[in-house]
Every structure is written in C-alpha cells, then in structure tokens.
Amino acid sequence: MSQENKTVQQKMTALTELVGWFQSTEFSLEEAVDKYKAAEALAEEIEKDLTKLKNDISVVKQRFDSEA
Amino acid sequence: MDDVLLSVSDFVDLTNQTLEYAYPSVAIVGEVAEYRVSQGKWVSFKLKDDGAIIGCFMGIYQLRVPIENGMKIVVMGQPRLNPKWGTFTVSVRSVKPVGEGSIKKGFDLLKAKLEAEGLFSSDRKRSLPSVPQSVAVITSTESAAYADFTRILNERWGGLRVEVAHTQVQGQPAADQIIRAIRYFNNLEVLPEVLIIIRGGGSAEDLATFNDEPLTREIAGSRIPTLVGVGHEVDHTLADMVSDVRAATPTHAAETLVPDRQEIIRRVRLQVEGAGNAYRQYITYYVESTRQQLDRVHDQIHEHYEKARERLALLKGAVAQLNPDNVLKRGYALLRGRHEVGQTIVIETVNEVIEAEVQHVTRK
Numbered sequence: 393m394s395q396e397n398k399t400v401q402q403k404m405t406a407l408t409e410l411v412g413w414f415q416s417t418e419f420s421l422e423e424a425v426d427k428y429k430a431a432e433a434l435a436e437e438i439e440k441d442l443t444k445l446k447n448d449i450s451v452v453k454q455r456f457d458s459e460a
Numbered sequence: 461m462d463d464v465l466l467s468v469s470d471f472v473d474l475t476n477q478t479l480e481y482a483y484p485s486v487a488i489v490g491e492v493a494e495y496r497v498s499q500g501k502w503v504s505f506k507l508k509d510d511g512a513i514i515g516c517f518m519g520i521y522q523l524r525v526p527i528e529n530g531m532k533i534v535v536m537g538q539p540r541l542n543p544k545w546g547t548f549t550v551s552v553r554s555v556k557p558v559g560e561g562s563i564k565k566g567f568d569l570l571k572a573k574l575e576a577e578g579l580f581s582s583d584r585k586r587s588l589p590s591v592p593q594s595v596a597v598i599t600s601t602e603s604a605a606y607a608d609f610t611r612i613l614n615e616r617w618g619g620l621r622v623e624v625a626h627t628q629v630q631g632q633p634a635a636d637q638i639i640r641a642i643r644y645f646n647n648l649e650v651l652p653e654v655l656i657i658i659r660g661g662g663s664a665e666d667l668a669t670f671n672d673e674p675l676t677r678e679i680a681g682s683r684i685p686t687l688v689g690v691g692h693e694v695d696h697t698l699a700d701m702v703s704d705v706r707a708a709t710p711t712h713a714a715e716t717l718v719p720d721r722q723e724i725i726r727r728v729r730l731q732v733e734g735a736g737n738a739y740r741q742y743i744t745y746y747v748e749s750t751r752q753q754l755d756r757v758h759d760q761i762h763e764h765y766e767k768a769r770e771r772l773a774l775l776k777g778a779v780a781q782l783n784p785d786n787v788l789k790r791g792y793a794l795l796r797g798r799h800e801v802g803q804t805i806v807i808e809t810v811n812e813v814i815e816a817e818v819q820h821v822t823r824k
Contacts, residue, residue: 400619401591404728411731414738421746424739428732435732442721445618449610451601456627456640 400441407434472543479539488514488550489534489558492527507535507550517542518552524635524672525557526569532562536632554632556668563664567671570698574673579680579702586685586704589653591719594621596645596652596684598638601626605660605710609689612711617718623652629659635672642678654717655684657699658710661692670697679703689713785810 398406410431413419466474490507497503503518505527516535527533537552557566574580599606601624613620625641628634638657645655657679659670669675670690679686680702688700689707700706707713780786784794788810797805799821807814 404724407728407731411735414735414742419738419742421742424742428735428739431732431735435728438728439725442618442725445721447610447614447618447620447622449622449624451624451626452644454625454644456625456637456644457633 400438400445403434403438403441407431407438410434469543472541472546475541476543479541483539485536485538485553486550487534487536489532490514492529492531492533495527495529503552505529507533515547515549516552517549518555522553523555524674525555525566525668526573526673527555527557527566528569531557531565532559534558556632558665560664563668567698570671570673570676571701574676574680574698574702579676584680584704588685588687588705588717591617592620592653592717594650594652595623595654595656595717597622597624597656597658598627598641598645599624599656599658599710600629603629603660605629605658608660609656609658609710609714612714613718616714616720618721620718630662630666630669634669635675638669639675639678642682646683651684653685654687655682656687656713656717657690657703658688658707658713659690660710661695667691667695667697670699673698675699676702687713687717689716 410427413427414424488507490509493506493508493513495503495505497520501520503520503523505516506513507516508514516537518537534556535550535552536554536556537550539548539550541548557563578584597606597609599609606624610622613622623645625644627637627641629638642655642657645652659667667690670688676698679688679699685705686703687705687707688697688703689710689712690697690700691709693708705716707716788794788808791810794808795805796808797803797818799805799818801818801821803818805816805818807816
C-alpha cells in the first residue's frame with residue numbers, strides 16, 4: 393500500500409514501527425540515515441493530513457417525533 | 461333529561477363521553493397515597509391535597525419514573541367513571557415528579573432498582589475506539605450544546621463521519637424521541653462505532669428526561685457503545701450512569717471521543733526527535749567504542765615497548781659487565797706478550813701501560 397492511500401491511523405502505526413526500529417536489535421548504522429529520513433517524511437505527511445482533514449457531519453432525514 | 465330512561469351502562473357511557481368531550485386531557489398535581497401495583501401490570505394510587513382526593517389508574521408500562529407514597533407528582537390523563545366499580549378515577553397516561561424532593565426521590569428509587577439489576581456495573585462497560593471513523597450523535601441540533609460539541613470535535617480531529625439525529629432533549633416527548641433515535645442507529649446495516657447522546661445544562665426538571673426508565677434501559681441495551689454527556693459537571697443522570705462512558709459535559713464528550721490533532725502532531729514530532737536521538741546515541745556509542753578500542757591497542761603497544769626497553773636495559777647492563785675497561789676499573793690488569801723468561805710483556809692497568817721483562821715463570 394502506498395503512503396498516499398493510507399489513513400492517518402495507518403501512517404501513525406507505520407511511523408511507530410519505523411521509530412521502534414531505532415530502539416530494536418535490528419538497528420544498523422548503514423540503514424539508519426534512510427530510515428530516519430523516511431520517519432521525518434512520514435511525520436510531515438501525518439501533520440499535513442491531520443491539519444487538512446475535515447469531519448463529515450450530516451443530520452439524518454429520519455424524524456423521531458413519532459413512531460415511523 | 462328526566463323523561464329519558466337510561467340504563468346504568470348507558471348512563472356511565474354518557475358520562476364518560478361528556479367527560480371526554482369536556483376534559484380530553486387534564487394535568488393534576490397532588491401527593492401520592494395508597495400506591496399499589498396489581499398483578500405486576502396495573503398501578504393504582506390516590507392523588508390528594510388538603511381538600512380533596514381522587515383515584516388514579518394506569519398500566520405499569522406507562523409509569524416511566526418510580527413513585528411512592530408521599531411524592532408530589534403531576535399526572536396527565538383523562539377523568540372517567542369506571543363502569544365496573546362505579547368509581548370516578550383518572551386514567552393516567554403519564555406521571556412526572558414535581559418539586560426538588562420528589563424528583564430526587566424518583567431518581568433515587570429508579571437508581572436503586574437499576575443498580576440492583578447490575579446496569580451500572582463496571583463489568584458491562586465497553587471501551588470506545590481510540591480513533592473512531594464513524595459515530596452517531598443524538599441531540600437537539602438547535603442547542604448550544606450541539607454547537608459546542610461540533611466546534612470542539614472539528615478543532616480536535618478530522619476525517620470523522622458523524623450522523624446526527626435531531627430530537628427534543630427536554631419535555632414529555634423527548635425520552636421517546638431519543639429512544640427512537642437509539643433504535644434507528646442500532647438497526648443500521650453498518651453500525652456507527654460510538655453512539656453519543658448530549659444535552660447542555662438545565663434544571664433538574666429539564667434533565668428529568670435522562671432519568672426516564674425506558675430511555676435508561678434503551679441506552680443500557682444499545683449494541684453500539686454509548687457516550688453520554690448531559691448537563692454540567694455536577695449533574696448526574698441515570699442515562700450517563702448506564703452508558704459505557706460518561707462525559708461531564710457535551711464539550712467533554714467531544715474531548716473524550718477523539719484525540720487532539722495538535723497533541724498528535726506534537727507526539728509525532730517527539731517520536732521522530734526520539735529516533736534522531738537514538739541515532740545520535742548509536743553514533744556516539746560507536747565512536748566511543750572505537751576510541752576505547754584504539755586506546756586499548758595503544759596501551760598494549762606501550763606495554764610491549766616498555767617490556768622491550770626493560771629487557772634492553774638488562775642486556776646493556778650485562779654487556780657493560782663484560783667490557784674490559786670496567787674490569788680494569790675494578791683493579792685488574794691486562795697482560796700482553798709471551799710469558800717466557802727474558803721476554804718483554806705489556807701490562808695495562810686502568811691508568812697505565814707498563815712494559816716489563818719476564819724474570820721467572822712458575823707453572824701453577
């Protein structure tokens with residue numbers, strides 16, 4: 393799944409995994425720069441997504457003042 | 461009507477028709493006495509004041525708030541003459557406690573009843589999703605509470621699908637409208653993840669809707685996890701007690717429902733900062749570790765050098781011991797030439813070189 397199609401929640405999970413890698417036994421200096429750049433880009437994307445997202449609020453047409 | 465002969469039944473029917481025409485609905489306030497429930501289905505009691513008393517009759521399903529003797533209530537109903545017993549009663553459609561004491565009494569009675577059934581138990585409480593995608597709201601869309609709720613919701617989070625059911629939130633029809641809205645959302649093919657019921661502050665009487673027994677039971681029975689925010693912080697209603705999550709106010713309901721996007725952005729930045737710190741720590745660790753290794757190698761070289769220097773000094777000492785000059789310094793002499801009588805020999809001491817003639821040689 394590309395980052396563009398992911399929800400904010402999925403991106404946040406991906407970021408947590410990416411950041412977790414730095415504390416894991418899999419850490420290697422050779423890969424660290426690329427991983428860090430990816431984390432920075434993902435964080436920026438999440439921030440943009442969060443800032444622009446709007447709620448979709450709609451009032452249902454159904455009336456509740458008497459039995460339907 | 462003296463000339464019209466009526467049967468008893470006709471007379472009762474006629475009286476009831478007249479009463480129905482004259483008083484289709486009456487609201488009477490009074491104090492409850494002789495309260496009784498028959499066969500678990502019928503409720504009868506007397507309504508009295510200082511000067512009069514009247515019998516009241518109703519189905520137990522119509523009694524939405526428990527009552528007991530001594531409570532001050534308003535009954536809505538229709539006066540009629542009971543054909544079977546010949547008694548004048550009020551057929552009650554609804555009952556509402558009035559006055560602070562009675563409202564509180566009704567609340568306490570129902571609370572004790574629901575508590576005994578375990579409806580407030582923490583075991584029943586379901587948790588809400590941390591970031592819901594789709595929620596339903598039941599409230600009056602004309603209220604300030606709804607405006608506050610949506611404002612806070614929009615400030616804090618985005619991307620949420622919110623379906624709102626507009627109902628009355630106070631007055632006699634409110635409880636039934638809210639019940640219908642709860643059923644509507646619970647019968648949807650795809651259920652919302654959270655059902656939110658909100659209402660702003662008001663008097664005890666205004667909030668009485670949320671102490672209605674059928675409504676309270678409907679909330680408790682909702683398939684969708686419920687979040688109820690009614691009144692102010694100090695207001696406690698049975699509706700919020702049976703809900704899965706209670707919010708102190710409608711604003712607090714919005715805060716409980718979704719995370720704050722600014723807080724998430726801050727947390728995301730901190731996460732990346734943490735990764736950067738971890739990265740720098742690793743580099744520092746590797747640099748330090750390499751330096752320590754180099755130091756160890758340096759120390760080992762130094763140690764070897766010192767050992768070699770010590771050995772060299774020892775050897776030098778040994779060599780010095782073997783130097784003939786040193787032997788001469790200790791008082792010995794070096795003799796050169798043939799050791800035969802009449803021959804000249806050269807004797808070297810530390811300070812002199814002496815030539816001498818051999819006069820005698822004795823073998824040892």
